Amino acid sequence: MDPSERYCYNPTLRWNPQVEEYFVKAYGVEHFARISKALMSNLSACNLVLYAFVRRHHVTLIRVNTLKSTSDAVIEKLLAILQERGWQNDPAEGANVPYSSDDIATDQDHTIDYGYKKDKPPKEVIVSRKCAEAVLRGAHVYVPGVLACSAHVEKGETVAVSVSVEQPGTDGGWGVGFTRGTVLQGSQTDPYHFERSGLYIGQGTTMMSRAGMFRETEGVALDMHNRVFNLPSFRDLLEGDIFLQNLPSIIAAHALDPQEGEKILDMCAAPGGKTTAIAILMKDKGEVIAADRSHNKVLDIQKLAAEMGLKCITTYKLDALRSVQRINKSVCQDAPMCGESESIQNSDSLTSIIQEISDTALDCTHELDEAASIEQLRNKVYTSKAEVRKSTRKMRNGPGRNNSLGGRAERSKGFLPNSFDRVLLDAPCSALGLRPRLFAGEDTVESLRTHAKYQRRMFDQAVQLVRPGGVIVYSTCTINPGENEALVRYALDTYKFLSLAAQHPKVGDMALLEAVNFLMDTRNATGIEVNCELKLNILFFELCESNEASCVDGQDDVQIFEHKSDIPFLYNKLITGVKMAFSSPSLMLATKISDLYSEQLHASGLYSPFFLPSVLPWSCYYVNRAWSTGYGVDDVVDLISLQQNVS
Numbered sequence: 267m268d269p270s271e272r273y274c275y276n277p278t279l280r281w282n283p284q285v286e287e288y289f290v291k292a293y294g295v296e297h298f299a300r301i302s303k304a305l306m307s308n309l310s311a312c313n314l315v316l317y318a319f320v321r322r323h324h325v326t327l328i329r330v331n332t333l334k335s336t337s338d339a340v341i342e343k344l345l346a347i348l349q350e351r352g353w354q355n356d357p358a359e360g361a362n363v364p365y366s367s368d369d370i371a372t373d374q375d376h377t378i379d380y381g382y383k384k385d386k387p388p389k390e391v392i393v394s395r396k397c398a399e400a401v402l403r404g405a406h407v408y409v410p411g412v413l414a415c416s417a418h419v420e421k422g423e424t425v426a427v428s429v430s431v432e433q434p435g436t437d438g439g440w441g442v443g444f445t446r447g448t449v450l451q452g453s454q455t456d457p458y459h460f461e462r463s464g465l466y467i468g469q470g471t472t473m474m475s476r477a478g479m480f481r482e483t484e485g486v487a488l489d490m491h492n493r494v495f496n497l498p499s500f501r502d503l504l505e506g507d508i509f510l511q512n513l514p515s516i517i518a519a520h521a522l523d524p525q526e527g528e529k530i531l532d533m534c535a536a537p538g539g540k541t542t543a544i545a546i547l548m549k550d551k552g553e554v555i556a557a558d559r560s561h562n563k564v565l566d567i568q569k570l571a572a573e574m575g576l577k578c579i580t581t582y583k584l585d586a587l588r589s590v591q592r593i594n595k596s597v598c599q600d601a602p603m604c605g606e607s608e609s610i611q612n613s614d615s616l617t618s619i620i621q622e623i624s625d626t627a628l629d630c631t632h633e634l635d636e637a638a639s640i641e642q643l644r645n646k647v648y649t650s651k652a653e654v655r656k657s658t659r660k661m662r663n664g665p666g667r668n669n670s671l672g673g674r675a676e677r678s679k680g681f682l683p684n685s686f687d688r689v690l691l692d693a694p695c696s697a698l699g700l701r702p703r704l705f706a707g708e709d710t711v712e713s714l715r716t717h718a719k720y721q722r723r724m725f726d727q728a729v730q731l732v733r734p735g736g737v738i739v740y741s742t743c744t745i746n747p748g749e750n751e752a753l754v755r756y757a758l759d760t761y762k763f764l765s766l767a768a769q770h771p772k773v774g775d776m777a778l779l780e781a782v783n784f785l786m787d788t789r790n791a792t793g794i795e796v797n798c799e800l801k802l803n804i805l806f807f808e809l810c811e812s813n814e815a816s817c818v819d820g821q822d823d824v825q826i827f828e829h830k831s832d833i834p835f836l837y838n839k840l841i842t843g844v845k846m847a848f849s850s851p852s853l854m855l856a857t858k859i860s861d862l863y864s865e866q867l868h869a870s871g872l873y874s875p876f877f878l879p880s881v882l883p884w885s886c887y888y889v890n891r892a893w894s895t896g897y898g899v900d901d902v903v904d905l906i907s908l909q910q911n912v913s
């Protein structure tokens with residue numbers, strides 16, 4: 267291999283072998299390989315179809331707080347700020363010209379010349395895997411993320427940045443086997459020299475010398491001016507007006523379909539991305555109860571809600587496994603509120619199911635509590651050291667973001683059954699759909715099972731809290747069928763009064779187009795800005811091209827879709843938020859794009875043979891607590907067939 271070839275980005279995702287075998291069984295070899303590849307991209311998981319079309323111009327999605335601003339105003343401000351900060355798209359990528367179908371079909375990542383010369387390798391920095399994953403999403407490199415650096419590096423130099431990904435250890439586990447502060451020679455004797463081939467994520471400018479990187483405890487070590495994914499950083503931009511959010515999260519709030527004046531429960535709410543999306547959809551009218559187990563994370567929700575100016579959100583510290591208030595019958599006899607819930611409990615055959623499940627849930631809670639306390643005991647020594655470090659830092663830096671707010675997270679004792687119109691259960695999960703991901707070996711089949719068990723117990727609580735006729739949305743950010751399809755199977759088998767409802771809009775395959783069109787149509791049809799926008803980074807240059815933008819902007823002629831070569835161009839206009847008037851574009855556009863790009867859809871790893879969002883790395887299920895079973899028959903059939911594959 268030519269030594270210069272190692273300086274590129276071409277990672278392979280490693281899994282725990284048993285987990286890999288399980289997923290291969292569930293998805294098939296090829297499909298799982300495509301998913302694995304897609305997971306290493308920085309596109310948000312839901313951009314599966316977009317990926318096929320804009321893969322050269324990786325995507326950042328922003329949700330606009332439409333109660334505070336408009337998407338047009340946000341676009342204008344962002345453009346100005348990013349231009350001022352010197353963010354540029356790469357002209358070498360042909361970004362400034364409208365796409366032809368050939369362009370779209372070509373898969374070219376942003377290639378970087380790291381300045382390798384024979385026998386004179388570039389100066390380098392190795393960063394930790396977690397740091398690299400953040401860089402791929404648009405972050406800079408902070409001091410704690412730096413693991414190794416070349417000798418004689420001073421402030422202001424350009425360095426090649428690679429990532430150290432966990433490698434198989436001799437004990438059967440995984441490890442990163444070198445000491446922080448190692449001096450790199452740019453030679454084969456460097457740590458993980460061969461393993462790091464193809465793991466170069468960009469070029470950075472050093473913000474401090476090599477000595478500083480290992481002496482300081484915080485601060486930016488490298489300004490990442492040239493990343494393999496050419497994304498601008500949105501850090502600290504337009505706080506309160508925008509929220510960086512992946513499309514599936516945006517869609518989850520839409521699928522819940524919250525209405526003004528309703529009472530909604532978000533059971534695992536921190537940091538509040540979906541909570542605030544829900545509140546905005548309700549125009550801040552009604553009641554959104556946002557609960558989370560972690561005190562500090564509840565403060566994060568409060569902070570975000572305050573930043574966004576949302577008043578209808580009430581936060582609680584609450585363990586989702588204890589969300590249903592336990593009713594003491596003897597105390598309850600005279601209490602009207604409790605009496606109400608008791609009469610419901612006694613009313614029909616639901617009583618026995620709920621009671622039985624409730625007991626199981628409590629058992630599970632104890633089990634998990636026990637596990638947690640064992641874990642705490644194990645960590646006792648470690649925790650106290652961490653505490654010492656924390657207080658040293660505090661003395662130096664002040665009280666920190668949350669504490670300086672003087673916030674307090676009120677504890678909740680749980681809620682009475684049937685209290686909510688809608689419940690969102692965005693459950694803690696194995697997160698195997700979060701992107702970009704450079705390593706997936708940590709999860710074992712056992713840990714996946716534990717997640718699933720935990721989620722079922724949470725779902726048991728959600729079922730009791732939603733009123734008859736209400737809606738539960740269950741979502742995860744994992745590709746594990748055990749946490750997705752299997753939960754839906756469990757829900758339908760256990761609670762005969764639940765049925766799957768049509769999810770609108772859907773994500774994935776053609777469904778993503780439906781989602782895009784839904785958002786755009788809502789905007790066009792009502793003239794009101796919907797609270798989510800698909801803003802891609804290509805927006806920034808396309809909008810600058812005033813001629814082109816106005817050329818499309820001014821036309822409300824769908825004839826233009828008749829020309830094959832116009833479709834990618836128009837599609838990009840559509841997803842970048844350029845306003846167009848359509849008569850009935852959705853179906854036609856979707857069909858044509860699907861016809862033209864079926865191969866790319868497959869190649870992107872994002873094409874789903876099932877029309878189920880669940881085969882994609884993000885899943886969002888919509889379960890309607892109705893007493894009928896009219897909905898979702900096809901979905902259930904697919905679920906069953908997938909189940910059989912998995913078992």
Ligand SMILES: C[S@@+](CC[C@H](N)C(=O)[O-])C[C@H]1O[C@@H](n2cnc3c(N)ncnc32)[C@H](O)[C@@H]1O
Pocket residue numbers: 515533534535536537538539540541557558559560563584585586587692693694695
């Ligand atoms: C997937 S995240 C939620 C993300 C959030 N819905 C959003 O969109 O911003 C899962 C959350 O569940 C919380 N969590 C984990 N176990 C919990 C429990 N037993 N009860 C309540 N929250 C829990 C975690 O603290 C974490 O914040």
